[in-house]
Amino acid sequence: MKKEVRVRFAPSPTGFLHVGGARTALYNWLFARHEGGKFLLRIEDTDRERSTPEMVDYIVEGLSWLGLDWDEEPIFQSHRLDVYKKYADDLVKRGLAYYARTVDEEQAGERTRREWVEAAPEEIGKVPLAVRFRVPVEGETSYEDLIRGLITFKNSEIGDFTILRSDGTPTYQLACVLDDHFMGITHVIRGEDHIPNTPKQILLYRAFGWDTPLFAHLPMILGPDKKKLSKRHGATAVLEYRDMGILPEALFNFLALLGWSPGEDREIVPKDEMIRLFDIRRVGKRAAVFDINKLLWMNSVYIRMKTDEELLRLVLPLFEERGLVKDDSDREKLLRLIPLLKERARVLPDFVEMGFYFFSDEFEYEEKGVRKYLQDPEVPGRLRLLRERLADIPEGEFRQEKIEETLRGLAGKLGIKAALLIHPTRLLLTGRTQGPGLFELMEVLGRDECLRRLDNYLKRVS
RNA sequence: GGCCCCAUCGUCUAAUGGCUAGGACACCGCUCUUUCAAGGCGGCGGCGGGGGUUCGAAUCCCCCUGGGGCCGCCA
Numbered sequence: 001m002k003k004e005v006r007v008r009f010a011p012s013p014t015g016f017l018h019v020g021g022a023r024t025a026l027y028n029w030l031f032a033r034h035e036g037g038k039f040l041l042r043i044e045d046t047d048r049e050r051s052t053p054e055m056v057d058y059i060v061e062g063l064s065w066l067g068l069d070w071d072e073e074p075i076f077q078s079h080r081l082d083v084y085k086k087y088a089d090d091l092v093k094r095g096l097a098y099y100a101r102t103v104d105e106e107q108a109g110e111r112t113r114r115e116w117v118e119a120a121p122e123e124i125g126k127v128p129l130a131v132r133f134r135v136p137v138e139g140e141t142s143y144e145d146l147i148r149g150l151i152t153f154k155n156s157e158i159g160d161f162t163i164l165r166s167d168g169t170p171t172y173q174l175a176c177v178l179d180d181h182f183m184g185i186t187h188v189i190r191g192e193d194h195i196p197n198t199p200k201q202i203l204l205y206r207a208f209g210w211d212t213p214l215f216a217h218l219p220m221i222l223g224p225d226k227k228k229l230s231k232r233h234g235a236t237a238v239l240e241y242r243d244m245g246i247l248p249e250a251l252f253n254f255l256a257l258l259g260w261s262p263g264e265d266r267e268i269v270p271k272d273e274m275i276r277l278f279d280i281r282r283v284g285k286r287a288a289v290f291d292i293n294k295l296l297w298m299n300s301v302y303i304r305m306k307t308d309e310e311l312l313r314l315v316l317p318l319f320e321e322r323g324l325v326k327d328d329s330d331r332e333k334l335l336r337l338i339p340l341l342k343e344r345a346r347v348l349p350d351f352v353e354m355g356f357y358f359f360s361d362e363f364e365y366e367e368k369g370v371r372k373y374l375q376d377p378e379v380p381g382r383l384r385l386l387r388e389r390l391a392d393i394p395e396g397e398f399r400q401e402k403i404e405e406t407l408r409g410l411a412g413k414l415g416i417k418a419a420l421l422i423h424p425t426r427l428l429l430t431g432r433t434q435g436p437g438l439f440e441l442m443e444v445l446g447r448d449e450c451l452r453r454l455d456n457y458l459k460r461v462s
Numbered sequence: 463g464g465c466c467c468c469a470u471c472g473u474c475u476a477a478u479g480g481c482u483a484g485g486a487c488a489c490c491g492c493u494c495u496u497u498c499a500a501g502g503c504g505g506c507g508g509c510g511g512g513g514g515u516u517c518g519a520a521u522c523c524c525c526c527u528g529g530g531g532c533c534g535c536c537a
Contacts, residue, residue, distance in 0.1 A: 012537045047536060102535080114534095130535050148467070157465055157533095165535040172537045195466060196532040219468080219530095226529065254474095257486095261475055265485040284475080287530060291473050294487045304500080344499045354498095407496095422496040434498035 005037025006184050009063075009070075010176070012044040013055035016237035017062030019290065020191065020221045020229060023255040027218060028189045029068045030256065030278040037186070041074040042179055046169045048078070062238040066248050067271070075183065077175050084170035087178055087208070088131045088163050096207045097163060099129040116160070128166035133173075133204065135160050141199040146187070146216035147283050153199040161200055173197065177204040180213060189216045189280065192287075216280050219259050220287040229290050241295075245348030247306075247314075250299040258288045268301055300346045308338045315351040322352060324359040333358065336444050340436035354435065358445060361453055363431035372433070373424040380461045383428070386410055386421055387454045390447065398447040404439040428457045 009025040011017065017025075032039035041063075045051035063070075077084075091097035099119040119129050135158045142152035163174035170178070176197075180188060195217050205212045223233030235241060241251050253269060261284070262269060262277040269277070303311070312335050319325035325334055334355070341354050357363050365374075373379070389406050390398075407425075411418040426438050429450060435441065442450050 010537085014537075044537060050536070100535095116535095128535095132535095145467095151466075153466075159533085162535050167535080169535085171535065176537085191531090192467065193531055194537090197537090217467085222530080224473085228530075258474070263476075265476070267474090267486050286468050288475090289473055291487070294474065297487055300500090404496095417496090419496050426497070432497085436498085438496060 003186060004184075005032060005035040005186050006040065007032050007037065007187050007189055008040040008042050008180070008183060008185055009068075010042040010044050010179075010190075011059050012047070012050075013052060013059060014047065014050040015055060016239065017059045018229075018236050019238060019241075019251075019255065020236075022062065022066060022238045022251075023221065023258060024189065024191055024218055025063060025068055026066070026252065026255050027260070027278075027280070027283065030274060031187065031189060031280055032071075033275045034278045038071040039068070040072050040183060040185075041070040042183070043074055043076045043078075044172065044175065045076060045078045046081075046171070046175055048169070051078070058239065065242055066238060066252055075179060077170070077179065080175075080179070081169060083182075084174055084178060085164060085168055088170065088174060091133065091163070091207055092131060094207075095134075097131050097133045099124050100132045100162075101127065101129050101166070130162050130166045131164035132160045133163050133200070133207070135200070135203060141202055143198060143202055143212070143215055145195075146189075146214055146280050148217060148285055151195065151198070153196075155199075155203075158199055158203070163204070173200050173204065177201050177208075181205070181208070181210050185213050187214045187216065187280075189218065192217045192220050216283070218283060219285060221258065222287050222289045224289060224291075226287075226289065233290070234292065245350070246295065246299050247302045247348075250295065250302040253302070254295045254298050258290065259284050268298070296346045303342055303345050303348075306342070308335060308342075311338050311342060311351075315348055318349060318352050319355075319359070322356065324352070324356055330359065333444060340440050340444065344436075357430045357432070358441075361449075361456070365427055365431050366433050369423075369427040369431075369433040373427050376420075379424050380458060382410075382414065382416075382421060383424060383454060384458055385414075386425065387451060387458065390454075391451055393447060395447050398443060400439045400443045403442050407439070425454070429453050 007028040009021075009028050011021055011025075029039045031037075041060075043056055043059075045056070060074075088097065092099065100116050101119055101123070102114045103117055104114060116132060118132075119127075123129065136155050138155060140152055140154045141158070142150060145151050161173060162171050164170055179185075198215055198217075202212050221229045223229045225233075227233075229236055235244065238251070242248070249271070252271065253267075253274075256269070256274055257267065260278070260282060262274070263282060306314075312331070315338070316325065316331065316334065319330075319334060325331055337355050337358055338351070341351050344354060345351055386407060389410055390403070393402055393406060407421055408418050411421050422438050423433070426435065426441075427433060429438075429442065429445060445453075
């Protein structure tokens, strides 16, 4: 019988869910789903000073938003402190670990440095002591990385390391090994920065007489300057991307392809396809630069894939916040507006940016447009004619086709190109020189509002 | 500094010894069009360097160079 695959994501609640962490979680999740195994969550909160419950909530919120779900109750390391201590003591009893303390050693001159010394027998039980694992000086420790192949370390270069702090809490090395063992973790998929920890943990597994899981180390995510991605590169927290109007599906897709490729020339890959195609061996080895530009493009693709109703639900709060949409008739208008805007939006707030003039006439004419379209002395006369013809259309017939027919008819009569009417009209109605097709936007705006906005201008120039 | 990892267009990547090194983002043209987007077509642009192995290397080996990670009673 094949053993069930069990993987975990083990964040430390000392900060927000970083996109690097999110991608690690994502790969674990994809792997588990592909293998029909379990994806678990473990909160590594043994560092009491830096861990906070709020961060746990934010991390959980970030994972949920991204669409990652886990299969069992999350494990909190802070709830299991007695377990770690017991196993550390066991190693001491068996001579594989020892009590130790630090001393400040005077180095030549003024510099002081902390050094570890094994505690004398009479000190044990009297002063706070840490437990250190004894690493053999001889031999080497190696493992087969699922992504990178054989990796070997000389034991002499590993050196003893602390497994239990003097306050009785475990360090990462100990807690990670014990929990992975008791959680039945079969594959440890984590960031490349953990490679140097791996031999230490393997040594611990052996000391306890346990089988080691399989390891896979993911490449780093870098900023545009090729340094490890951090706050100074801009947004790094998953929820920041949510707040800037990125869709979870887009970030999911983007992160999945940052370091992994399904092997076909595909960029937009639905989640179920990804699960089907995911293969940890196809994860690349080299660090990847986080290209926000490509994310924005991908987001625009996902926006266009949404239905108008879905988009309404997503952008309505943004319009309400700005006081632009107040009642049902506004909402109805917004829904009719969405198909005009979704081709042009890259992030959700773009809808507000590009659509606010449908709900408010408090805008200035774009200066470039004034220069280009309102300078010709013929313009006011032409627009007055257009205004009259539009006014003749019954309210109920103020449809895109009818408007177009009217405007083009007038242009024909005047012997001018339709563009000479279209551009100035757009400017007066929207303040912009660019945007959705004029006739579509006029229909949504409504006859009376169109006339009003034209009049605002015509009154001033007469 | 020591150890470890990595190296294909500006960026994300495909290629698993054998076609003119393919795709995507970005950029630049052309096209469609009332503008802007979207779409279509096209262009620019890459195997870090040097040695080997081989009939043949982006691909395998070695060296160099460059980049990154870790060297905590953080994870």
